[in-house]
Amino acid sequence: MNYINRLFDLKEKVVAxxxxxxxxxxxxxxxxxxxGCKIIILDKNINKNSKVFIDLKNNKADFIAIKIDVSKxxxxxxxxxxxxKKYNKLDILINxxxxxxxxxxxxxxxxxxxxxxxTHLKGTLFGCQVFxxxxxxxxxxxxxxxxxxxxxxxxxxxxxxxxxxxxxNNLSQNLAxxxxxxxxxxxxxxxxxxxxxxxxxxxxxxxxxxAILNHTPMGRFGKPNELLGAVIWLCSDxxxxxxxxxxxxxxxxxxxxx
Numbered sequence: 001m002n003y004i005n006r007l008f009d010l011k012e013k014v015v016a017x018x019x020x021x022x023x024x025x026x027x028x029x030x031x032x033x034x035x036g037c038k039i040i041i042l043d044k045n046i047n048k049n050s051k052v053f054i055d056l057k058n059n060k061a062d063f064i065a066i067k068i069d070v071s072k073x074x075x076x077x078x079x080x081x082x083x084x085k086k087y088n089k090l091d092i093l094i095n096x097x098x099x100x101x102x103x104x105x106x107x108x109x110x111x112x113x114x115x116x117x118x119t120h121l122k123g124t125l126f127g128c129q130v131f132x133x134x135x136x137x138x139x140x141x142x143x144x145x146x147x148x149x150x151x152x153x154x155x156x157x158x159x160x161x162x163x164x165x166x167x168x169n170n171l172s173q174n175l176a177x178x179x180x181x182x183x184x185x186x187x188x189x190x191x192x193x194x195x196x197x198x199x200x201x202x203x204x205x206x207x208x209x210x211a212i213l214n215h216t217p218m219g220r221f222g223k224p225n226e227l228l229g230a231v232i233w234l235c236s237d238x239x240x241x242x243x244x245x246x247x248x249x250x251x252x253x254x255x256x257x258x
Contacts, residue, residue, distance in 0.1 A: 008236045011036030014087045018042045019097035023196045026052035027224035033061035041065040070097045070123030076130035092235050093131045095124045095145045100161045102202045113160045120164035140183045142235050145172045147188040149250050176244030185243040187234050192250025194222040217252030
């Protein structure tokens with residue numbers, strides 16, 4: 001094994017990904033499988049015919065899929081038992097489950113607010129408590145939580161989503177501080193704009209697209225595979241002194257002022 005391979009070696013690492021069937025996390029799942037990781041897809045919507053499972057099978061990946069509601073702590077406990085039964089360990093957790101809504105502020109219902117917070121913030125909390133708790137007992141582990149360009153400053157038209165993402169970033173820093181000496185690293189990924197078909201329909205009219213791209217020095221949206229390099233780095237021993245960080249991958253959006 002050459003130097004660069006040793007530096008970023010993830011072969012045989014066991015990775016659990018919440019929201020693993022989603023637009024961004026499914027790409028991470030496939031990419032991580034290609035570097036030798038064993039993949040656990042954790043998602044509320046497990047469609048065995050979805051692209052992520054087809055791609056994983058085509059790549060002869062070692063993976064399992066577990067249906068989970070991330071707002072229920074006991075389902076994380078059940079999932080952890082299944083993972084340990086199958087692979088006998090868990091090395092990495094990526095908390096990527098998410099949901100959004102373009103509802104105007106005065107029209108946000110309690111149910112919608114709770115749904116978004118339960119999926120993002122409570123799901124991250126429970127994932128860190130259950131899977132992170134296992135890592136603390138094991139004496140090592142890596143957690144990557146999904147923050148967002150909307151965490152701070154908040155993104156217009158995404159009130160609950162932005163507030164939840166700010167909470168995730170805060171929680172990640174809290175846990176990084178608490179768990180640093182226990183060899184469990186906690187970092188946050190801060191994607192910029194990686195629009196899905198749903199977000200294009202519900203958030204991105206022509207005026208908003210122009211506003212985003214004019215604020216993005218690279219002048220374009222991100223592609224899902226452009227998150228993978230940072231994730232491989234954060235998961236590998238090459239980032240062994242990195243914890244409590246929020247890594248922006250946004251084409252320069254967060255550095256833009258005038």
